[in-house]
Amino acid sequence: MSNAESEPPETGEAIGEKLTELAKRRGYFFRSSGSYGGVGGFYTFGPQGASLKGNVEDAWRDRFAIAEGNMEIDAPTIMPEPVFEASGHLDGFDDMLIECPDCGTSSRADHLVEDETEYEDAESLPIHEVEEIIAEYELVCPECGAGLAGVAVEEFNLMFATNIGPGDSQPGYLRPETAQGIFVEFPRLKEYARNQLPFGVTQIGRAYRNEISPRRSIIRTREFTQAELEYFVDPEADEPNLERVEDVELTLYPASEQRNDDGSEVETTIGSALEDGIIGDPWVAYFLGVAKPWYEAVGVDMDRFRFRQHLSGERAHYAADCWDAESEIDGNWIELAGFAYRGDYDLSKHADHSGDRFTVFKQYDEPQTVERATVDPDMSYLGPEFGGDAGAVAEELEALAGRDRSAFEADAVEIELEGETHEIPAEKTGFAVEEQTEAGEHVVPHVVEPSFGIDRLVYTVLHHAYREDEVDGEQRTYLELEPEVAPTFVGVFPLQNDDALEEQAREIVADLRDAGLSVTYDDSGNIGRRYRRQDEVGTPFCVTVDYETIENEETTVTVRERDTTAQKRLPVGDLAETLSAIRAGEMAFEEL
RNA sequence: GCGCGGAUGGUCUAGUGGUAGGACCUGAGCCUUCCAAGCUCAUGGCCCGGGUUCAAAUCCCGGUCCGCGCACCA
Numbered sequence: 001m002s003n004a005e006s007e008p009p010e011t012g013e014a015i016g017e018k019l020t021e022l023a024k025r026r027g028y029f030f031r032s033s034g035s036y037g038g039v040g041g042f043y044t045f046g047p048q049g050a051s052l053k054g055n056v057e058d059a060w061r062d063r064f065a066i067a068e069g070n071m072e073i074d075a076p077t078i079m080p081e082p083v084f085e086a087s088g089h090l091d092g093f094d095d096m097l098i099e100c101p102d103c104g105t106s107s108r109a110d111h112l113v114e115d116e117t118e119y120e121d122a123e124s125l126p127i128h129e130v131e132e133i134i135a136e137y138e139l140v141c142p143e144c145g146a147g148l149a150g151v152a153v154e155e156f157n158l159m160f161a162t163n164i165g166p167g168d169s170q171p172g173y174l175r176p177e178t179a180q181g182i183f184v185e186f187p188r189l190k191e192y193a194r195n196q197l198p199f200g201v202t203q204i205g206r207a208y209r210n211e212i213s214p215r216r217s218i219i220r221t222r223e224f225t226q227a228e229l230e231y232f233v234d235p236e237a238d239e240p241n242l243e244r245v246e247d248v249e250l251t252l253y254p255a256s257e258q259r260n261d262d263g264s265e266v267e268t269t270i271g272s273a274l275e276d277g278i279i280g281d282p283w284v285a286y287f288l289g290v291a292k293p294w295y296e297a298v299g300v301d302m303d304r305f306r307f308r309q310h311l312s313g314e315r316a317h318y319a320a321d322c323w324d325a326e327s328e329i330d331g332n333w334i335e336l337a338g339f340a341y342r343g344d345y346d347l348s349k350h351a352d353h354s355g356d357r358f359t360v361f362k363q364y365d366e367p368q369t370v371e372r373a374t375v376d377p378d379m380s381y382l383g384p385e386f387g388g389d390a391g392a393v394a395e396e397l398e399a400l401a402g403r404d405r406s407a408f409e410a411d412a413v414e415i416e417l418e419g420e421t422h423e424i425p426a427e428k429t430g431f432a433v434e435e436q437t438e439a440g441e442h443v444v445p446h447v448v449e450p451s452f453g454i455d456r457l458v459y460t461v462l463h464h465a466y467r468e469d470e471v472d473g474e475q476r477t478y479l480e481l482e483p484e485v486a487p488t489f490v491g492v493f494p495l496q497n498d499d500a501l502e503e504q505a506r507e508i509v510a511d512l513r514d515a516g517l518s519v520t521y522d523d524s525g526n527i528g529r530r531y532r533r534q535d536e537v538g539t540p541f542c543v544t545v546d547y548e549t550i551e552n553e554e555t556t557v558t559v560r561e562r563d564t565t566a567q568k569r570l571p572v573g574d575l576a577e578t579l580s581a582i583r584a585g586e587m588a589f590e591e592l
Numbered sequence: 593g594c595g596c597g598g599a600u601g602g603u604c605u606a607g608u609g610g611u612a613g614g615a616c617c618u619g620a621g622c623c624u625u626c627c628a629a630g631c632u633c634a635u636g637g638c639c640c641g642g643g644u645u646c647a648a649a650u651c652c653c654g655g656u657c658c659g660c661g662c663a664c665c666a
Contacts, residue, residue, distance in 0.1 A: 527626045
């Protein structure tokens with residue numbers, strides 16, 4: 001177990017409940033299918049939430065696809081069973097649960113068998129065998145000691161199963177991660193990359209896990225959105241451009257510190273963390289360095305953010321080094337993203353299972369000439385001599401030529417086949433040593449995988465943006481969302497119900513929308529109420545048309561900033577341009 | 593999946609075996625020359641299914657969902 005949930009920074013009071021209430025009331029997110037009683041683990045993003053989420057996805061795409069020069073694809077969410085046999089999800093995602101008839105405790109049946117008997121890989125055994133083993137060894141409930149012999153073992157796979165087409169002849173599954181959609185299409189994707197390593201493929205999409213108990217709002221759901229990058233590299237040749245990120249400062253929580261009782265987080269830079277060996281892999285380090293400023297830009301509070309290294313027991317067996325991005329929410333650390341060096345695990349598995357080629361041809365600088373021992377067996381001799389074994393004999397000859405040329409120097413070549421020794425006259429083997437020119441080799445790329453959870457990030461962004469303060473003695477709740485991700489960028493109001501003011505305000509709305517800004521118009525109640533309404537959904541700016549606007553020669557409006565409630569008067573003509581510049585981060589409100 | 597607690601307008605909540613009230617929000621109107629003001633009016637609710645009862649939002653059972661703990665989290 002990690003102590004990932006220990007020692008949260010002492011910032012922020014518990015605001016999860018208030019946020020959930022606000023999210024429901026204002027349209028960020030809410031439980032799905034409420035009219036039918038609701039369903040666990042599924043949430044709908046309302047108008048505000050969908051917009052915020054879309055903006056976060058756009059920001060991710062800008063940074064991890066476009067700015068890095070990576071491709072983006074959009075693969076199906078349902079894939080056929082063999083894909084998941086290859087990926088390991090069909091077996092590895094399978095839990096065997098056994099429930100104690102006395103105390104009701106559920107245990108992992110496969111773990112019980114592995115712990116208490118000499119069986120080592122109980123997970124791969126069929127259910128009935130596990131049940132037999134439990135009966136045979138008279139295993140008991142680890143909690144209360146009651147006998148478990150004869151108790152049914154229940155299989156629980158975290159993947160949602162379905163059927164493709166009529167009947168159940170072609171089982172399929174909803175993908176438990178978006179990554180497989182990329183790996184499966186690798187042979188074609190590498191063509192689009194013109195067979196050049198390194199290259200990256202991104203995907204933003206839904207993934208599905210039939211969680212036993214979804215919890216904590218949209219933090220752990222059964223359907224969620226991931227943004228993943230699979231970056232394919234030549235492990236021999238490719239190196240990340242660390243200069244771009246080496247000065248990025250970050251908070252790390254390495255495995256070594258987690259094991260200490262008084263372990264603590266480490267403040268360092270990408271460059272020194274690599275030098276000190278804290279981060280093991282330069283590619284992982286590179287993407288941590290890209291991710292940190294990005295998280296900051298979309299509104300994650302860097303005082304409540306860290307990268308935590310996986311402990312060795314926590315890592316998947318193929319992952320050499322693995323770090324999670326984590327944010328702190330009401331005293332708990334939640335996982336926002338995982339950065340794993342997956343080696344050639346995924347591509348090799350799919351190569352084995354599909355028979356397709358998951359490699360990239362890497363041309364040498366200079367063609368290389370190598371001596372290679374080859375055989376060309378005389379099958380008209382081997383056939384009559386060995387009958388049905390002739391093919392196997394030929395294969396063994398070829399293998400032998402590869403490992404021991406001297407075996408072919410005698411008049412007769414000895415080979416072993418199923419324990420028997422056979423002699424083949426040397427002249428019948430067609431043995432030769434030839435010079436071959438090789439232009440390059442097929443390499444299985446290694447994969448670096450930054451994998452982001454979007455829903456959790458949206459929740460974190462809202463949580464970290466939540467503010468309460470007082471304006472003129474009145475309580476105020478507002479969301480300090482970054483302009484780049486805020487669902488609505490500007491609200492436009494007439495100061496009062498007045499045809500002239502309203503007409504002018506509607507013109508401004510049209511202008512701003514033409515400029516591509518997300519605008520809302522509001523003329524209900526009084527001006528203060530409208531400001532508060534926009535504050536609560538996190539709209540960064542409000543524009544108000546008053547009598548000065550329509551009476552003075554120069555048409556001006558007030559622009560009011562959300563966080564400070566400060567106002568400035570600006571000419572209408574420059575409004576769209578100025579606000580667009582602010583949204584793009586090229587200008588600050590204070591500079592106006 | 594187990595245990596404990598919960599579920600009343602959009603939101604937050606009061607409530608008793610005799611068919612539900614408030615606040616906020618929302619909408620209409622009045623008022624209003626910049627921060628949830630005031631006045632009038634309006635919309636809208638007892639999670640679902642069974643049982644007990646003359647009568648159930650209330651008591652009982654089951655389910656669904658939510659929160660917490662346990663287990664689970666490739």
